[in-house]
Amino acid sequence: PVQESFAVPTDALSYNAQGWAKGYQSQKDEYDYWIDDVEGQIPVELSGTLFRNGPGLLDVNGEKIHHPFDGDGMISAIAFSDGRAHYRNRFVRTQAFVEEQAAGKILYRGVFGTQKPGGVLNNAFDLRKKNIANTQVIYWGGKLLALWEAAEPHRLDPYTLETLGLDYLDGVLDEGDAFAAHPRIDPSSKDGTPHLVNFSIKPGLSSTITIYELDINGKVVEQHAHSVPGFAFIHDFAITPNYCIFFQNPVSINPLPYVLGLRGAAECIEFHPEQSTKIIVIPRNNTVLPKGGKSGVQMLETKSGFVFHHANAFEQDGQIYIDSICYQSFPEVEPNSDFREVKFDAISPGQLWRFTVNLENETVERQQLENRCCEFPFVHPSHMGRPYRYVFMGAAHNNTGNAPLQAILKADLETEERQLWSAAPEGFVSEPVFVPRADASAEDDGWVLTVVYDSSRHRSDVVILDGRDLNQGAVARLHLKHHVPYGLHGSWAQE
Ligand code: 3ON
Numbered sequence: 001p002v003q004e005s006f007a008v009p010t011d012a013l014s015y016n017a018q019g020w021a022k023g024y025q026s027q028k029d030e031y032d033y034w035i036d037d038v039e040g041q042i043p044v045e046l047s048g049t050l051f052r053n054g055p056g057l058l059d060v061n062g063e064k065i066h067h068p069f070d071g072d073g074m075i076s077a078i079a080f081s082d083g084r085a086h087y088r089n090r091f092v093r094t095q096a097f098v099e100e101q102a103a104g105k106i107l108y109r110g111v112f113g114t115q116k117p118g119g120v121l122n123n124a125f126d127l128r129k130k131n132i133a134n135t136q137v138i139y140w141g142g143k144l145l146a147l148w149e150a151a152e153p154h155r156l157d158p159y160t161l162e163t164l165g166l167d168y169l170d171g172v173l174d175e176g177d178a179f180a181a182h183p184r185i186d187p188s189s190k191d192g193t194p195h196l197v198n199f200s201i202k203p204g205l206s207s208t209i210t211i212y213e214l215d216i217n218g219k220v221v222e223q224h225a226h227s228v229p230g231f232a233f234i235h236d237f238a239i240t241p242n243y244c245i246f247f248q249n250p251v252s253i254n255p256l257p258y259v260l261g262l263r264g265a266a267e268c269i270e271f272h273p274e275q276s277t278k279i280i281v282i283p284r285n286n287t288v289l290p291k292g293g294k295s296g297v298q299m300l301e302t303k304s305g306f307v308f309h310h311a312n313a314f315e316q317d318g319q320i321y322i323d324s325i326c327y328q329s330f331p332e333v334e335p336n337s338d339f340r341e342v343k344f345d346a347i348s349p350g351q352l353w354r355f356t357v358n359l360e361n362e363t364v365e366r367q368q369l370e371n372r373c374c375e376f377p378f379v380h381p382s383h384m385g386r387p388y389r390y391v392f393m394g395a396a397h398n399n400t401g402n403a404p405l406q407a408i409l410k411a412d413l414e415t416e417e418r419q420l421w422s423a424a425p426e427g428f429v430s431e432p433v434f435v436p437r438a439d440a441s442a443e444d445d446g447w448v449l450t451v452v453y454d455s456s457r458h459r460s461d462v463v464i465l466d467g468r469d470l471n472q473g474a475v476a477r478l479h480l481k482h483h484v485p486y487g488l489h490g491s492w493a494q495e
């Protein structure tokens, strides 16, 4: 059993459900201003831009969308220089966003259950994919790309955030091709330079995983496709110097209700607790592999669970270690529910686990590293794919139970020490992004940036924490003039 005791008595709640739900109001406005309301000091050495993506609209002209993952992508850019910070946000002008805003109504179905008005008849057999560009944003090879895992990236102007159009990676992608929202940057790939490693999934009765590696100029230098048995819903992956690692969750899909206009595609996914999770290990190149490594794709099995996000992976002593946020089951989307009224204590929390894979013996062991409800793990960029010590995560305020993310947790995987900065009861955090201090030697020497929704003022703050000591409180709290709806992922672009 993973964790039996995640129900907390309601009197111990660290948040107010109505307050939490307000963070899912649409942000319809686009801003551009210097942040002048700052508590504390913005570190002068912090120089660069925090880009963040997430659903900006939770309704289209008053018509509610069904799930936050169906919300139109809105990019925030917080640019830091000389102890000052500038905020800008822009919606990604996807084709569907432009059309829906002009029409003032929902014109596309969403993967997570948003339907067009007009009932089943108006939705049946409409199998178009709405590329909503809402999951991640990354600056690489001179391009700022907004990512959504089921379609092509959108390219944006890194300064104005203006949408420049779909990006096909210089002809590598075809129209409608996917490019996942979870690129990993290998700080030193086999040629000694950083590579952006990403993948795409083509799901079906068997699924195709394609791996792409881009050099620092954004040129695709590796591309290889692999077929794996069964349907695959894979949101994230992990890398090491020699491998890409995927968790194939034990899910199946029955697309009929989707085709007939009754449900979104993701609402047709069924979780199978009696089936194992498959760990797919794909060599990044087929030349020199470490001892025990085999040249082809290897599939291993571990106990049932559902993983969206991996913290990191590394190779050591002939094994591969993968640290991941694991759920007891897939948080299935209820067709007739409102996500603003989610019952947190009815769902199992995400928790950090370590999987130890031995390729030679084809064994997997797993061990829970952290009991607290966590999501959005982030590690020092130079330790990506390498042995590492610290992981920063969004976390619940209380150390047991499932709850919204209100705190940032730093886990020291060497000493098992924990540090926590909490925004409870009125604050709700987003993914922490770790920015190393220039010339730092300690792995935790840097800043942790997170956008916090303050439900008491219906505004968001950009919070800067000192990575070495979260317990000491925020280094600076930058008050924005408005709220930013709960986001998904972000990245740091160094000046
Ligand atoms: O056959 C279909 C093919 C396909 C590509 C199956 C399918 C419908 C599942 C699918 C599409 C999948 C997509 C578009 C997935 C998008 C996922 C997404 C936008 C976000 C995922 C976020 C994950 C987490 C864990 C977020 C956590 C958020 C909080 C803790 C609250 O802020």
Ligand code: FE
Binding pocket: 182, 235, 236, 308, 309, 488, 489
């Ligand atoms: Fe993600």
